[in-house]
Amino acid sequence: MSKLNILTKGFFKENPVLVLVLGTCPTLAVTTSVKNALGMGLATTFVLLMSNAIISLLKNVIPDKVRIPSFIVIIATFVSMIDLLIQGFLPSLASSLGIFIPLIVVNCIVLGRAEAFASKNTVGDSILDGIGMGIGFTIALTIIGSVREILGSGSFLDYKFIQGDGILVFVLAPGAFIVFGFTVALVRYLQSKKKAS
Amino acid sequence: MDKLLQVSGSPHVHGNESVKKIMWSVVIALLPALAVSVYYFGLPVLILTLVSIATCMLTEYLIQRFMLKGNVSITDGSAVITGLLLAFNVPSNLPVWILMIGAFVAIAIAKMPFGGLGKNPFNPALVGRVFLLISFPVQMTTWPKPTPVWSFGAADVITGPTPLGILKEGVKNGQAVSDLTSELPTYVDMLLGQMGGSFGEVSAIAILIGAVFLLIRKVITWEIPVSFLLTAFLFSGIFYLVDPTTYANPCFHLVTGGMMLGACFMATDMVTSPTSRGGMLVFGAGCGLLTIIIRLFGAYPEGVSFSILIMNALVPLINKGFKPRTYAK
Numbered sequence: 264m265s266k267l268n269i270l271t272k273g274f275f276k277e278n279p280v281l282v283l284v285l286g287t288c289p290t291l292a293v294t295t296s297v298k299n300a301l302g303m304g305l306a307t308t309f310v311l312l313m314s315n316a317i318i319s320l321l322k323n324v325i326p327d328k329v330r331i332p333s334f335i336v337i338i339a340t341f342v343s344m345i346d347l348l349i350q351g352f353l354p355s356l357a358s359s360l361g362i363f364i365p366l367i368v369v370n371c372i373v374l375g376r377a378e379a380f381a382s383k384n385t386v387g388d389s390i391l392d393g394i395g396m397g398i399g400f401t402i403a404l405t406i407i408g409s410v411r412e413i414l415g416s417g418s419f420l421d422y423k424f425i426q427g428d429g430i431l432v433f434v435l436a437p438g439a440f441i442v443f444g445f446t447v448a449l450v451r452y453l454q455s456k457k458k459a460s
Numbered sequence: 461m462d463k464l465l466q467v468s469g470s471p472h473v474h475g476n477e478s479v480k481k482i483m484w485s486v487v488i489a490l491l492p493a494l495a496v497s498v499y500y501f502g503l504p505v506l507i508l509t510l511v512s513i514a515t516c517m518l519t520e521y522l523i524q525r526f527m528l529k530g531n532v533s534i535t536d537g538s539a540v541i542t543g544l545l546l547a548f549n550v551p552s553n554l555p556v557w558i559l560m561i562g563a564f565v566a567i568a569i570a571k572m573p574f575g576g577l578g579k580n581p582f583n584p585a586l587v588g589r590v591f592l593l594i595s596f597p598v599q600m601t602t603w604p605k606p607t608p609v610w611s612f613g614a615a616d617v618i619t620g621p622t623p624l625g626i627l628k629e630g631v632k633n634g635q636a637v638s639d640l641t642s643e644l645p646t647y648v649d650m651l652l653g654q655m656g657g658s659f660g661e662v663s664a665i666a667i668l669i670g671a672v673f674l675l676i677r678k679v680i681t682w683e684i685p686v687s688f689l690l691t692a693f694l695f696s697g698i699f700y701l702v703d704p705t706t707y708a709n710p711c712f713h714l715v716t717g718g719m720m721l722g723a724c725f726m727a728t729d730m731v732t733s734p735t736s737r738g739g740m741l742v743f744g745a746g747c748g749l750l751t752i753i754i755r756l757f758g759a760y761p762e763g764v765s766f767s768i769l770i771m772n773a774l775v776p777l778i779n780k781g782f783k784p785r786t787y788a789k
Contacts, residue, residue, distance in 0.1 A: 430561065432595040441569060448573070 273395030279372045280403035281450040286372040291439040300408025302356045308397025313341045315393035319381040334377045342367045483537030489670035496653045496663040500606035501552035513543030515563035523572045538577045545585035548660020553604045562588040582772045583732045586765045603656035622656045623716045628761040636705040650715040661721040671724035680728040683740035688723040691748030722764035732772045739782035746771045
């Protein structure tokens with residue numbers, strides 16, 4: 264697999280949310296607006312990048328039997344860092360994302376990449392994989408967040424273009440499931456078309 | 461009638477029933493309720509009904525013709541029923557564009573993505589209705605008061621709460637049910653349909669006439685409506701006996717809100733209800749129980765649509781538990 268391929272496979276072909284269907288909990292919970300989606304995506308990208316790099320560096324030191332707890336400790340370190348950074352510099356984002364920033368610790372994507380990729384590959388490849396998967400996560404969140412914000416609040420990045428409320432259900436949980444389902448279906452459809460041609 | 465729900469081994473006699481015939485019987489059965497609504501709420505009822513049906517049929521046509529590129533089956537009448545039932549579940553002064561969103565959602569989200577008629581796990585009309593209720597809570601709960609067509613008032617439309625709304629608010633403010641009777645319509649009014657509410661659900665009698673027609677045509681069976689209404693009656697009756705000041709008479713629960721329409725026309729949808737007799741009884745009982753729980757303790761004054769949707773989700777499980785006995789086993 265070429266270096267470029269490792270980086271770009273997470274964008275679309277193996278998108279963690281839309282194809283691997285990992286990390287659906289933050290996807291459903293924080294995509295009420297584009298701003299939240301971007302914030303969550305970038306925070307997770309940072310954690311993915313750092314944890315992938317460190318885990319791949321330590322892969323020969325960590326005993327196999329305790330690898331999962333070790334991964335979690337490493338991931339939790341970076342989540343605490345990003346949590347404190349967001350609270351310090353972006354307090355409004357911190358208050359709207361709330362508990363979901365600390366919950367990146369248990370995000371399946373981060374642990375999944377550590378287990379499936381970083382613990383078996385070189386540091387360089389793991390960094391590329393972390394960046395690619397992080398960007399793929401951010402892309403998926405931003406797509407879902409845009410649809411939900413446009414339909415649900417009639418605004419984009421807090422710029423309102425209708426008066427009053429939108430179709431409220433899209434900012435609530437049922438709307439998250441509907442938009443998520445249709446986005447996954449669309450990606451499947453595009454992939455099946457690509458395969459056929 | 462006893463054998464109606466049993467499927468035996470071949471050979472079979474070919475009946476002359478078809479999807480089309482069944483669907484159009486349901487449409488005919490809904491006409492009395494439609495007539496009563498036109499009488500009480502006037503022309504907007506007809507406009508909303510037609511718009512809803514047209515949007516449902518158009519959505520289904522566009523999806524089948526251009527997205528699936530397959531056969532177009534909009535003449536089977538299922539989209540017409542979805543449109544009719546959705547329109548029956550909204551207030552008569554709802555803006556037309558909101559109803560069009562609901563009709564689109566009913567077909568394009570609740571029906572076609574699952575594979576079209578026969579494969580949808582949830583009743584499309586109810587999904588459309590609940591979608592609108594959550595999305596447009598103000599417009600969906602502004603109920604015009606019924607005014608027979610020939611009475612001309614000073615105002616165009618007078619709005620007021622539904623009987624269930626009056627009850628919920630009153631009890632929340634600490635009033636006893638008996639104090640509220642002056643604000644509530646009389647039982648005769650409620651049976652005939654002289655009360656605020658979604659325009660198709662107001663008249664219990666018109667809906668029952670349609671239901672009897674469907675029972676005679678054997679389009680629906682008695683299990684679901686009877687167990688739905690009986691459970692609701694008994695369960696609300698227990699609360700009434702315990703504390704008549706905070707809980708209303710069980711008869712009141714039967715004739716108000718969407719109880720009759722839900723029990724006779726929405727819960728009995730063949731696609732989204734269990735297949736065996738035992739399953740149907742459990743399904744109906746669950747609907748009745750959940751409806752009363754939502755009405756008495758929930759945030760919304762009315763719970764028929766939510767309870768039917770919740771029970772729809774349980775239908776595969778119910779079907780698993782009530783399998784017909786295999787022959788010679």
